[in-house]
Amino acid sequence: xxxxxxxGGGLVQAGGSxxxxxxxxxxxxxxxxxxxxxxAPGKEREFAAxxxxxxxxxxxxxxxxxxxxxxxxxxNTVYLQMNSLKxxxxxxxxxxxxxxxxxxxxxSRQREYDYWGQGTQVTVSS
Numbered sequence: 001x002x003x004x005x006x007x008g009g010g011l012v013q014a015g016g017s018x019x020x021x022x023x024x025x026x027x028x029x030x031x032x033x034x035x036x037x038x039x040a041p042g043k044e045r046e047f048a049a050x051x052x053x054x055x056x057x058x059x060x061x062x063x064x065x066x067x068x069x070x071x072x073x074x075x076n077t078v079y080l081q082m083n084s085l086k087x088x089x090x091x092x093x094x095x096x097x098x099x100x101x102x103x104x105x106x107x108s109r110q111r112e113y114d115y116w117g118q119g120t121q122v123t124v125s126s
Contacts, residue, residue, distance in 0.1 A: 002027040002115045004095045009120030012085055016124070020080040022095030022117060033100040034071060034078045037110060038091035038122075045094070047108040049080060054103040062088075085124045092119040 008020040020036070035050035049069040050058045057069050068081040078095060096113035098105075107113075 004117035006117045006120040017083045022078040024076045032097040040091040052106040
């Protein structure tokens, strides 16, 4: 079992940047594909970014060119660098993990992730 704890959220002005961190414990992240999802007030939780064990990444259209997902397997941490933030990026951001046999496995589907963090709030003011 892996436990995930997100941090790095906060209040930022439009155009600013934040870096979210997802620290894992209980298991090494080397065996897991990882992702970030987000849930805005009154909306369904949605995919933001994902990264495979081998480091390949995928992004929601809304995140392309502005967000970068990365992983530090030695540090057992996954990051989401968010630049050029917009008010519509305001949401609770969740880190998720899924055990991946293949190093190339990457997914944007929430139901495929087994472990979730508690979330970190990101608020972007206009």
